[in-house]
Amino acid sequence: MASAREMRLRIKSVKNISQVTRALQAVSASKxxxxxxxxMGTRPYATKAWQVLTHISTQPGRDSLHPLLTARESVKxxxxxxxxxxxxxxxxxxxxxxxxxxxxxxxxxxxxxxxxVGRKGRDLLLRRRQRVIADFSNLPAAPAFSDVSAxxxxxxxxFLEGRADEVFLVYTDFVNMVKQDPVVKKLLPLExxxxxxxxxxxxxxxxxxxxxxxxxxxxxxxxxxxxxFTALQVYQSILExxxxxxxxxxxxxxxxxxxxxxxxxxxxLAYNKVRQQSITNDILDIAGGAEALAQQxxx
Numbered sequence: 001m002a003s004a005r006e007m008r009l010r011i012k013s014v015k016n017i018s019q020v021t022r023a024l025q026a027v028s029a030s031k032x033x034x035x036x037x038x039x040m041g042t043r044p045y046a047t048k049a050w051q052v053l054t055h056i057s058t059q060p061g062r063d064s065l066h067p068l069l070t071a072r073e074s075v076k077x078x079x080x081x082x083x084x085x086x087x088x089x090x091x092x093x094x095x096x097x098x099x100x101x102x103x104x105x106x107x108x109x110x111x112x113x114x115x116x117v118g119r120k121g122r123d124l125l126l127r128r129r130q131r132v133i134a135d136f137s138n139l140p141a142a143p144a145f146s147d148v149s150a151x152x153x154x155x156x157x158x159f160l161e162g163r164a165d166e167v168f169l170v171y172t173d174f175v176n177m178v179k180q181d182p183v184v185k186k187l188l189p190l191e192x193x194x195x196x197x198x199x200x201x202x203x204x205x206x207x208x209x210x211x212x213x214x215x216x217x218x219x220x221x222x223x224x225x226x227x228x229f230t231a232l233q234v235y236q237s238i239l240e241x242x243x244x245x246x247x248x249x250x251x252x253x254x255x256x257x258x259x260x261x262x263x264x265x266x267x268x269l270a271y272n273k274v275r276q277q278s279i280t281n282d283i284l285d286i287a288g289g290a291e292a293l294a295q296q297x298x299x
Contacts (some may be wrong), residue, residue, distance in 0.1 A: 002274075003274075004271060004274050004275055004278060005080050007267060007270060007271040007274060010267055010273065011264055011268055011271060013266045014260050014263050014264045014267060015260070015264050016255050017256075017260050018256075018261055018264065019262035021252045021253045021256040021257040021260060022253070022257045023248070023252055024089065024253040025253035025254050025257060027248035028247075028253060029250050031048045031141070031246045032177070032246035032247050032250055033242060034142065035142075035144025035239070035242045035243040035246050036174070036243050038142060038239055038242075038243075039174060039236075039239045039240060039242075039243045040041070042235075042236060042239060043236065045232075046232055046233065047132065049229040049232050049233070050229075050233065052225070052229065053226070053229050054190070055231075056065075064273040065100055065287040066219075066222045066223070066226050067160055068156065068159065068160070068188055068189060068190070068227065068230065069190055069226070070189055070211055070225050071189045072165040072166070072189075074165075075109075075166055076110055076111075076165055077110060077111055077113065077163060077164050077165055078105075078108060078111065078112045078113070078164065078165070078166050078167075078168065079112075079113055079114075079115065079133075079155065079158055079159070079163075079164035079166070079167045079168070080101065080105060080112055080113070080114050080115070080167075080168045080169075080170060081114070081115040081117060081123065081151070081155060081167065081168070081170065081187070081234070082098070082101055082114055082115070082116055082117065082118075082121045082125065082170045082171075083117040083118060083121070083122045083169075083170065083171040083172070083237055083238055083241045084097055084098070084116070084117065084118035084119075084122075084124075084241070085118050085119075085120050085121075085241070085245040086118050086119045086137055086138055086139070087119075087249075088120060089108070089249055089252060089253065090245055090248040090249040090252055091248050091249070091251065091252035091255075093172070093180070093244070093248035093249070093252075094118075094121060094124065095122040095124070095250050096221065097121065097171075097172055097182050097184065098121060098124040098128075098169065100170070100182040100184075101170050101182075101184075102128070102172075104184050105168075110165070111131075112130075112131075113130075113131040113132070113133050113134070113164070114130055114131065114132045115132070115133060115134045115135075115136070115151070115154065115155065116132050116134070116135045116136070116137075117136045117137075117139075117151060117238065118136075118137060118139075118241075119137040119138070122137065130228035133158075134154055136148075136150075136151050139238070143235075143238060143239075143242075145231075145232070145235050148231075148234060148235050148238055149235070151231075151234050151238075152213050152227075152230055152231025152232075152233075152234040152235070153227070153231060155167050155187060155188065155234065156188070156227050156230060156231070157229070159188045159189075164188075166186065166189070167186075167187045167188040168184055168185065168186055168187060169183075169184070169185045169186075169187045169233065169234065169237055170182065170183070170184050170185075171183055171185075171237040171238070171240055171241045172240065172241045172244040172245070173240050173244070174240045174241075174243040174244045174247065177247050177250075177251070178247075178251065180244035180247060180248060185233075185237075187230060187233060187234075188230065195235050201230055
């Protein structure tokens with residue numbers, strides 16, 4: 001059994017760790033509120049933009065409307081954009097996302113390359129010897145659209161230049177503080193169907209159909225809005241992932257704090273037993289010494 005001094009040091013260490021995790025929990029609680037506010041502020045616009053894109057994709061002759069809507073006759077290369085976090089201490093958030101990605105693309109019929117958004121996802125992809133063509137790490141804590149527009153532009157360029165015949169987006173959809181679901185969405189070419197690969201929307205309710213009139217010219221407007229709205233879906237996915245990451249980190253730090261407090265209590269109880277045993281042994285030694293002196297006639 002450890003000595004009383006060793007147990008005191010361990011109790012102090014555990015309490016120090018609980019103070020750190022409690023501070024990280026408070027920081028994450030503040031960040032997740034801001035992330036949710038940013039997410040909710042842009043979600044209606046992103047949902048409406050997605051409605052416009054899906055409406056365009058259902059029009060007759062969609063393949064001739066814009067190159068980003070044109071499905072390739074033969075798919076030879078697949079590009080996957082994975083949005084993860086830059087930091088750890090978020091439980092299994094990053095690991096679950098990468099595991100979900102590999103499970104989804106495990107037996108994909110074409111070669112798969114990746115765009116990593118987030119340092120943790122990049123490291124896990126490289127550790128598994130995947131082909132990562134671009135890395136976007138250390139994004140601002142509250143990214144603006146201009147901060148992430150280059151990511152969407154890269155995906156569009158890869159598709160238009162023929163280096164990727166289809167582009168998928170993998171991110172974590174924020175549902176609530178305790179539930180965040182990984183999502184795979186086909187970004188390019190835009191595809192809407194009712195099967196397993198159905199496109200996910202950013203708002204969890206049925207969307208009504210609508211008619212749109214294009215002014216001044218359909219082709220001119222589509223050249224502007226389709227790349228921009230595609231980049232907007234990437235931006236919204238990053239906001240969803242940020243909110244999910246902060247929520248996962250807050251829950252993980254809360255659990256770590258509770259576990260540290262419980263461990264400190266158990267160690268304190270064990271320390272009290274060791275200390276009591278030590279005091280009892282000292283009393284027995286004193287009593288034994290006094291008895292020995294009394295037997296020798298020494299008062």
